[in-house]
Amino acid sequence: xxxxxxINGIWLAIMVVIFAILAITYSTGLMSPxxxxxxxxxxxxxxxxxxxxxxxxxxxxxxxxHAGFMAIGAYTTAIMTIKMPSIVGFLIGLVxxxxxxxxxxxxxxxxxxxxxxxxxxxxTLGVSEIIRSLxxxxxxxxxxxxxxxxxxxxxxxxxxxxxVCITLILITNYIHSAAGRATLSVRENLIAxxxxxxxxxxxxxxxxxxxxxxxxVAGGMYSSYVQTIVPGNFDFMKSIDILIxxxxxxxxxxxxxxxxxxxxxxxxxxxxxxxxxxxxxxxxALVIIMIFKPSGLLGTKEFSVKKLLSKGGKQxx
Amino acid sequence: MNVLQQLVxxxxxxxxxxxxxxxxxxxxGIIKLINFxxxxxxxxxxxxxxxxxxxFGFGLVLTLLTSMIICAILxxxxxxxxxxxxxxxxxxxALITAIGVSFLLQSLMIYFVGADTRPYPQLMxxxxxxxxxxxxxxxxxxxxxxxxxxxxxxxxIVQQTKMGRAMRAASVDxxxxxxxxxxxxxxxxxxxxxxxxxxxAGGVLIGLYYNxxxxxxxxxxxxxxFIAAVFGGIGIIPGAAxxxxxxxxxxxxxxxxxxxxxxDAVVYLILIIVLLVKPSGLLGKNIKEKx
Numbered sequence: 001x002x003x004x005x006x007i008n009g010i011w012l013a014i015m016v017v018i019f020a021i022l023a024i025t026y027s028t029g030l031m032s033p034x035x036x037x038x039x040x041x042x043x044x045x046x047x048x049x050x051x052x053x054x055x056x057x058x059x060x061x062x063x064x065x066h067a068g069f070m071a072i073g074a075y076t077t078a079i080m081t082i083k084m085p086s087i088v089g090f091l092i093g094l095v096x097x098x099x100x101x102x103x104x105x106x107x108x109x110x111x112x113x114x115x116x117x118x119x120x121x122x123x124t125l126g127v128s129e130i131i132r133s134l135x136x137x138x139x140x141x142x143x144x145x146x147x148x149x150x151x152x153x154x155x156x157x158x159x160x161x162x163x164v165c166i167t168l169i170l171i172t173n174y175i176h177s178a179a180g181r182a183t184l185s186v187r188e189n190l191i192a193x194x195x196x197x198x199x200x201x202x203x204x205x206x207x208x209x210x211x212x213x214x215x216x217v218a219g220g221m222y223s224s225y226v227q228t229i230v231p232g233n234f235d236f237m238k239s240i241d242i243l244i245x246x247x248x249x250x251x252x253x254x255x256x257x258x259x260x261x262x263x264x265x266x267x268x269x270x271x272x273x274x275x276x277x278x279x280x281x282x283x284x285a286l287v288i289i290m291i292f293k294p295s296g297l298l299g300t301k302e303f304s305v306k307k308l309l310s311k312g313g314k315q316x317x
Numbered sequence: 318m319n320v321l322q323q324l325v326x327x328x329x330x331x332x333x334x335x336x337x338x339x340x341x342x343x344x345x346g347i348i349k350l351i352n353f354x355x356x357x358x359x360x361x362x363x364x365x366x367x368x369x370x371x372x373f374g375f376g377l378v379l380t381l382l383t384s385m386i387i388c389a390i391l392x393x394x395x396x397x398x399x400x401x402x403x404x405x406x407x408x409x410x411a412l413i414t415a416i417g418v419s420f421l422l423q424s425l426m427i428y429f430v431g432a433d434t435r436p437y438p439q440l441m442x443x444x445x446x447x448x449x450x451x452x453x454x455x456x457x458x459x460x461x462x463x464x465x466x467x468x469x470x471x472x473x474i475v476q477q478t479k480m481g482r483a484m485r486a487a488s489v490d491x492x493x494x495x496x497x498x499x500x501x502x503x504x505x506x507x508x509x510x511x512x513x514x515x516x517x518a519g520g521v522l523i524g525l526y527y528n529x530x531x532x533x534x535x536x537x538x539x540x541x542x543f544i545a546a547v548f549g550g551i552g553i554i555p556g557a558a559x560x561x562x563x564x565x566x567x568x569x570x571x572x573x574x575x576x577x578x579x580x581d582a583v584v585y586l587i588l589i590i591v592l593l594v595k596p597s598g599l600l601g602k603n604i605k606e607k608x
Contacts, residue, residue, distance in 0.1 A: 062409070112589065115596050118351060122547050123592055125540075126585030133582035236540065240416055247413045276428055283420035287399055290414040294406035 004176065008169060015165045022161065034269065036157050040225055042265035043160035044218045047167045049245040049257045051214030054171055056243075057252030057300075058180070059207035060187030061113060062121040066215050066242050068128025071234035072104060073097035073216025074223035075135060075142055078151045081224060085152040094220040098213045104131070105212030109205045128239060136231045147230030148223075155225040163221060167214050172254055174210065183207050187252075248289065250296030255303040260296070322451040323573045324566060329457040329526065331565020332464035336519035337542030338549070338557035339471060340512025346488040346552035347508050349408060353415040354395060355516055356539015357422035360532060362388045362517025363437075363524040364430065370438040377440040377459070377525075384521050385514035392513025393506045401502070419539075426532035434531040437524040460522045467518055468558055471511065475554060480507055488552065541568075544588055550598030559599065 022039070025031050031039075048070060055063045073094070080093025112123040135142045142148065174180050183203040185193040194200050223229045245264060249256030267285070271278040289297075337359055344352045366384040369375045375383065399418050403411045445454045475481035483504045486494040491501050523538070524530045545564045549556025564584055571583045591599060 056409075111593050115592055118345075118551070119547065119592055119596055121351075122544065123589050126544075126589050129585050130582045133579060133585075137578050244413060244416070247409055251407070251409060277424075279420060279424035280428060283417050283424055286417035287414055287421060290410050290417060291399065291402045294403055294410035296410075 004173070008173070011169065011172075012165075019158070019161060023158070026157070034272075038265055038269045039157050040155070040160050040221075041268075042261050043157070043164045044222050044225070045242070045245055045261040045265060046164050046258055047214055047218040047221075048242045049249070049261055050167055050171050050254060051211040051218075052242050053246045053249075053252065053254060053257045054175070054207050054214075055211040056246055057250075058175055058187060059183045059204050060190075061204055061208065062117060063124040063208065063211070064121045064236070064239050064243065065124030065126075065128030065131075066211070067234040067236070067238035068124075068131035069101045069105060069212040069215035070219035070222070070238065071128075071131055071135060071231070072101040072212075073219030074229050074234065075148070075219075076100055076216070077220030078148045078223040078229055079141065081152045081154065082148065082150070087154050090152070090154040090220075090224060094217060097216040097220050101216035101219075102209050102213045105209045106205065109208040110201070113201060113204045113208060125236065125239070128234075129236065132231050132234055135234075142231075145231060147228060147233075149228040151223055151227045151229070153224055153227055155221050160221055160225075163217060167217070168254065168258070171210070171214070175254075179203065179206065244286065248286075248296055250298040250300060252300045253296070253298045253302055255301070256296055256298035259298065263297075319451055323569050325451050325453050325457065326573075327566030327569035328562060329460045329565075330569060331562035332461050333519045333523050333526070333561075334538065334542050334545045334565050335558045335561025336464050336467065336515045336522075337538060338545040338561040339468065339554060340516045341543050341546040342549075342551055342554060342557035343484070343508050343512050345546065347484060347491075347505055348400070348404070348411075350400065350411050350415060351543065352400075352512075353412070353539065353543075354418040354422060355512065355542070356535030356537075357419045358388050358392055358395075358513045358535075359516040359520040359523075359538060360426070360530070360535035361391065361422065362513075362520030363530045363534065364426065364520075364532075365517065366521035366524055367435070367437060367530060370440055380440060381463070381518055381521050384517045388517030388520075389510035389514040392509040392516075396506060396509040401505075419535075423532055423535070430532065432532055434529045437528045437530055439528075440525060456525050460526060463518065463522060467515055471515065472554065474511065480504070484508055541584070544584065547598055548588055548591060550601030553598070553600050556598055556600035563599075 022031075026036075048066060052063065052066045055061050055066075074097070076097030077090065077093035080096060081090045083089065084092070108124075108127050112120060112127070115123055136145050138144070175184070182193070182198045183206070185196070185198055186200050186203050190200055219234075222233075245260045246257060248264065249258070249260030267282070271281055274281060337355065340355050340358070341352060344350055344355070362384045365387050366380045369383045370380045395418055399414050400411060403414055441455065441459070443454055443456050445452050473481075475484060483494070483499045484507065486497065486499055487501050487504045494504075495501050519538075520530075520535075523534075541564055542561065545560035546557045547560070548563060549558070549560030551557075567584055567587060568580050571577070571580045576583065595601065
């Protein structure tokens with residue numbers, strides 16, 4: 001416990017240093033609006049992908065419905081901030097979205113997580129499409145296919161950064177806790193884990209719910225930052241976008257997720273100049289990277305403070 | 318609302334889904350890959366049909382055949398270039414590659430032919446026959462008959478020919494098949510060729526039916542067809558056909574009842590219920606995992 005505190009302390013210090021560097025670039029005017037937007041989008045993608053990586057990489061459940069939970073968070077926060085345009089309203093919206101998304105994930109997860117592999121993927125995809133369909137048809141509340149606009153902006157890059165840090169700290173600590181180890185055992189061998197007395201369904205559902213809640217937080221920040229949301233923002237392609245980050249970074253590696261989100265975000269920013277052939281380059285890069293590095297950029301490797309402390313001694317999981 | 322009428326409309330839409338679903342199911346059965354680029358082959362099939370019909374004035378049969386042959390070659394090419402190098406890596410990496418290929422084909426098409434919707438050449442005069450209890454158009458008859466013919470042909474190839482036997486063997490156990498002298502790579506290529514040509518046929522037929530095509534047209538039907546394959550039990554050929562027809566009919570009936578906006582949601586809901594009751598699809602067998 002004491003050791004974890006120490007490691008978390010060091011992580012916190014690293015995060016503060018990164019924040020300081022970002023703040024200096026911001027205050028000296030080095031950060032253009034384009035860069036700032038990219039930074040915010042990267043941050044939101046990190047939160048999304050970290051949650052999804054917990055589901056796919058740590059608990060080994062293949063979910064394709066992450067965008068649905070993002071949509072719940074985005075819409076709840078948007079509706080709440082429109083009704084109550086203050087920072088308190090925004091935070092209430094964020095919490096409500098988080099809770100709502102968690103409840104939906106719980107209701108959906110308990111039956112569907114009995115399914116395995118690709119069947120689970122298609123079931124979660126179905127759930128997310130149902131959520132989107134409901135949003136499209138609840139005209140009175142969500143304004144249907146036209147979407148919501150004029151959402152009061154409360155999100156700044158520093159707030160996104162803060163939430164990224166909180167999410168990462170929470171998720172990595174969860175992975176290293178007893179529950180996290182049980183979740184890992186589910187990924188490694190479901191039957192062996194079950195026979196060792198691990199409540200398999202419980203850990204799958206918990207990972208799924210945490211993933212859904214972080215997705216909702218990211219969704220809430222997204223809606224407040226871009227100020228306009230339409231149901232089309234949260235379709236199947238959005239789930240795929242997040243999945244790409246997870247796989248590109250390395251399934252199961254949180255460090256990989258962060259690196260991949262940053263790299264893909266930057267790639268996106270630079271490709272803006274290429275206009276029409278942007279998507280061609282992006283798709284081509286994706287195929288090439290997968291062919292030559294199918295395990296993702298970092299595989300399952302993790303940047304670990306603990307390992308640095310013990311000077312490469314014990315293998316750290 | 319006429320029930321029989323909706324059934325006819327559902328059958329014609331469903332047979333397109335079924336044609337696509339067959340490709341998904343065969344590829345999944347043999348290499349366990351959800352080939353997300355399959356919907357794009359369908360789109361390319363429609364476009365190839367568009368060009369040959371417009372530029373060479375081909376009739377329906379010739380258009381279908383050209384499009385099917387070109388797409389079969391394309392399918393094999395994609396398998397060879399993108400999927401074969403990943404044969405031994407994780408399935409999720411192969412899945413992302415398939416998504417990448419699908420993005421690539423879409424964006425290449427948007428870049429070269431433009432994103433706008435274009436009208437499809439009318440390969441035949443459309444006549445609507447009124448049979449008293451329901452109406453059926455000539456195009457609907459062509460769609461249903463062509464699809465059924467192709468499905469029966471596929472069933473014949475898989476069940477009766479040597480290649481079909483190799484496909485079945487490779488899908489059960491690729492390594493054992495290899496040991497028995499089956500060239501697994503060749504078999505997989507053949508599977509992709511078959512699946513892609515069926516998708517191309519579906520693309521040409523849908524072009525005729527809706528009279529419009531665009532580079533993004535493969536996304537939604539691709540997903541629906543995959544669902545159809547899962548619905549019937551992925552890896553099972555009659556299951557894919559059944560799933561395709563079922564999804565087509567459900568969609569049409571939900572629309573006809575006035576719930577067009579909820580159409581996709583209903584399809585997904587039914588899919589989830591089916592999966593919960595029978596986790597391996599309608600025709601699938603539940604196999605207990607060995608310890």
